[in-house]
Amino acid sequence: MIDLHCHILFGVDDGPQRLEDSLALARALVADRVTRVVATPHILEPPLSVAAIAEGITRLEEEFAARNIALRLIPGGENHYTIPVEEMRTHSINGGRYLLLEFPHSNFPTSARDIVFQLRTAGLIPIIAHPERNADLLRDPDLLQPLIEQGALGQLTAASLAGDFGSPARQCARYMLKKGLAHFVATDAHGADWRPPRMQPGLKEAAKLLGKEAARKLMIENPELVIENRDWPYV
Secondary structure, three states: OEEEEEOOOOOOOOOOOOHHHHHHHHHHHHHOOOOEEEEOOEEOOOOOOHHHHHHHHHHHHHHHHHHOOOOEEEEOOEEEOOOOHHHHHHOOHHHOOEEEEEOOOOOOOOOHHHHHHHHHHOOOEEEEEOHHHOHHHHHOHHHHHHHHHHOOEEEEEHHHHOOOOOHHHHHHHHHHHHOOOOOEEEOOEOOOOOOOOOHHHHHHHHHHHHOHHHHHHHHHHHHHHHHOOOOOOOO
């Protein structure tokens, strides 16, 4: 499987703080049957540089090779919605047109539609991170619909489908899947113990809801076309 959203780099955000923590997370991802991971540290102000992310990936890949950890890392970033569009472009997934966009957990900003419009006008495709954990969307998931109609995509957290974030987030995630508001399921993992990867339980829940083939698209086929920067086929 391919994980589009993971805080695996150490010492750069609220994910792993030491090399050993990143290695433990990597092993947990492999055990969860993940083969490729997009490293998505938080991109805030002042933003983490592309060079720093590349250096972090190179360091980890060297450690993976030395320890026979079969995990490939891909550059990306979790872009806060207040970051300028051109800054988001530099932190796209694998240098392509797709990027991870984070709105605050506390509310769904009134500027959301304008931000998506700016990104689409710039030729970028925003993937909205963990919408099922946003307080306003928990109350009214259909608020996401206009952004999807604008060309944004949705990324659910596997742990939400598994129930780790509580029943409301799980029910919201299930609703978004059924309504076609979510196109990816990823870990948003921050460690091997705290916020661990939960792709297998998420896959099972998605398969129960949509069937095995649709669940595979959420975790394999759709993420693959993103990291390869292919055209989105469902428009």
